[in-house]
Amino acid sequence: MAAERRIRVLLTKPGLDGHDRGVKVLTMGLRNEGMEVVYTGLRQSPEMIVQSAIQEDVDVVGLSCLSGAHKHIFPQVVELLRQRGVEDMLVVGGGIIPQEDVPFLKEKGISAIFGPGTPIKKIAEYIRKNVKRK
Amino acid sequence: MELVQKMLAGSDRCLARLITLVEREAPEVPQIMSLIYPRLGHAHFVGVTGPPGAGKSTLVDRLTAIMRARGFSVGILAADPTSPFTGGAVLGDRIRMQQHYLDKGVFIRSMATRGSRGGLPRAARGVIKLLDAFGKDFVLVETVGVGQTELDIVEAADTTVVILVPEAGDSIQTMKAGLLEIADIFVVNKADREGANYLVTELEQMLRMAPRESWWQVPVLATQAVNNIGIEEVYQQIERHKEALRATERLSLRRREQRKMEFIETIEQGIRARLLELASKDGQLAAFLEKVEQGQLDPYSASREILSNKALLHAWLSALEEEC
Numbered sequence: 215m216a217a218e219r220r221i222r223v224l225l226t227k228p229g230l231d232g233h234d235r236g237v238k239v240l241t242m243g244l245r246n247e248g249m250e251v252v253y254t255g256l257r258q259s260p261e262m263i264v265q266s267a268i269q270e271d272v273d274v275v276g277l278s279c280l281s282g283a284h285k286h287i288f289p290q291v292v293e294l295l296r297q298r299g300v301e302d303m304l305v306v307g308g309g310i311i312p313q314e315d316v317p318f319l320k321e322k323g324i325s326a327i328f329g330p331g332t333p334i335k336k337i338a339e340y341i342r343k344n345v346k347r348k
Numbered sequence: 349m350e351l352v353q354k355m356l357a358g359s360d361r362c363l364a365r366l367i368t369l370v371e372r373e374a375p376e377v378p379q380i381m382s383l384i385y386p387r388l389g390h391a392h393f394v395g396v397t398g399p400p401g402a403g404k405s406t407l408v409d410r411l412t413a414i415m416r417a418r419g420f421s422v423g424i425l426a427a428d429p430t431s432p433f434t435g436g437a438v439l440g441d442r443i444r445m446q447q448h449y450l451d452k453g454v455f456i457r458s459m460a461t462r463g464s465r466g467g468l469p470r471a472a473r474g475v476i477k478l479l480d481a482f483g484k485d486f487v488l489v490e491t492v493g494v495g496q497t498e499l500d501i502v503e504a505a506d507t508t509v510v511i512l513v514p515e516a517g518d519s520i521q522t523m524k525a526g527l528l529e530i531a532d533i534f535v536v537n538k539a540d541r542e543g544a545n546y547l548v549t550e551l552e553q554m555l556r557m558a559p560r561e562s563w564w565q566v567p568v569l570a571t572q573a574v575n576n577i578g579i580e581e582v583y584q585q586i587e588r589h590k591e592a593l594r595a596t597e598r599l600s601l602r603r604r605e606q607r608k609m610e611f612i613e614t615i616e617q618g619i620r621a622r623l624l625e626l627a628s629k630d631g632q633l634a635a636f637l638e639k640v641e642q643g644q645l646d647p648y649s650a651s652r653e654i655l656s657n658k659a660l661l662h663a664w665l666s667a668l669e670e671e672c
Binding site for chain 2: 219220241242244245246247248249250251252253254255258259261262265266268269270271298299300
């Protein structure tokens with residue numbers, strides 16, 4: 215008899231942000247939505263993020279960036295995942311991301327961007343609907 | 349099975365996927381366990397347990413650094429509680445071990461307890477076997493922070509480290525059973541706080557009054573894990589305990605006991621699972637269940653009736669055989 219399936223999420227702060235209040239709120243929020251959430255801590259390089267994602271075998275990688283480095287760093291994470299042969303993790307992002315940057319990020323493989331004020335339920339539902347792995 | 353082959357060849361991605369399968373109790377698990385069985389036996393399992401906030405993750409992080417400096421590879425299983433209300437979890441141990449994120453010789457996996465009542469998820473034993481088969485020299489298992497009883501870890505670990513903080517209480521507290529009986533090594537962390545020396549003394553006294561083993565004297569160490577003070581001594585004691593286990597052949601005795609428990613528990617789990625499934629399918633059992641739920645029949649009488657009904661039991665055994 216198989217145990218029930220839980221969605222595992224890696225929440226992480228690529229780059230040099232100093233604040234993680236928002237990502238911590240989301241960590242608790244997704245926990246309350248029944249997901250298992252690993253928060254990596256601040257100042258993560260793409261290599262650290264991918265290594266953690268692989269070891270934890272997560273379904274979702276959530277990238278949070280407040281300092282404007284998202285166009286540079288988010289695609290790096292996606293690319294590195296691809297290089298390591300990971301095709302089935304859902305990558306989403308949040309933080310301070312200008313609307314005009316969203317199409318570029320989606321093109322680069324970040325499936326959705328959830329900015330400040332997004333209801334946590336909305337994020338959770340998106341994840342549940344779009345998780346790629348069974 | 350390809351995943352297993354690739355894992356044994358060194359793929360950390362395949363190791364991670366196998367851990368996920370074991371965690372989910374997927375149908376492939378018995379096959380996976382049989383395949384890795386011949387590769388077990390190298391790793392030394394160190395359990396780290398203690399109350400919430402005592403410094404378990406930090407200690408694991410610092411110990412890992414020392415082990416790595418000596419050229420050993422390390423696997424870490426860090427457990428955190430599943431919410432009984434939402435089923436979710438915050439897995440917040442990994443964040444204390446950031447210095448090892450990029451070290452290929454360290455594999456860190458966070459696990460939620462997922463309904464297990466103890467300090468470890470049910471799947472923990474399978475997962476630490478995977479880490480052993482993968483080739484790790486040390487497997488550090490960090491439990492959820494619990495209170496006084498912590499038996500799961502003893503079944504999983506060769507060496508059990510119990511970590512306490514100075515606020516842990518007075519001499520009466522140290523005499524109580526449970527957590528304080530299972531330690532092979534005691535660590536009083538945050539030793540810069542008031543009461544640390546007192547606690548160390550109380551623990552030493554308690555141990556002198558009732559030594560558990562004749563072949564191992566449980567040391568009490570003071571540390572400040574966050575400042576990396578006293579960790580080298582903890583590592584030395586782990587090595588000493590490991591050596592003592594081997595020298596007195598206790599290790600093989602412990603492993604025997606662990607295997608026996610695992611055997612019995614696995615069978616128990618299998619029977620329990622089938623029973624619950626049958627409860628929903630079989631008319632006779634459902635009828636009993638209904639009566640018990642309504643309060644018309646007490647569970648003990650119902651159980652006695654069921655277990656003495658040979659025809660019913662036989663029917664179930666056949667159903668069990670079919671399902672297997």
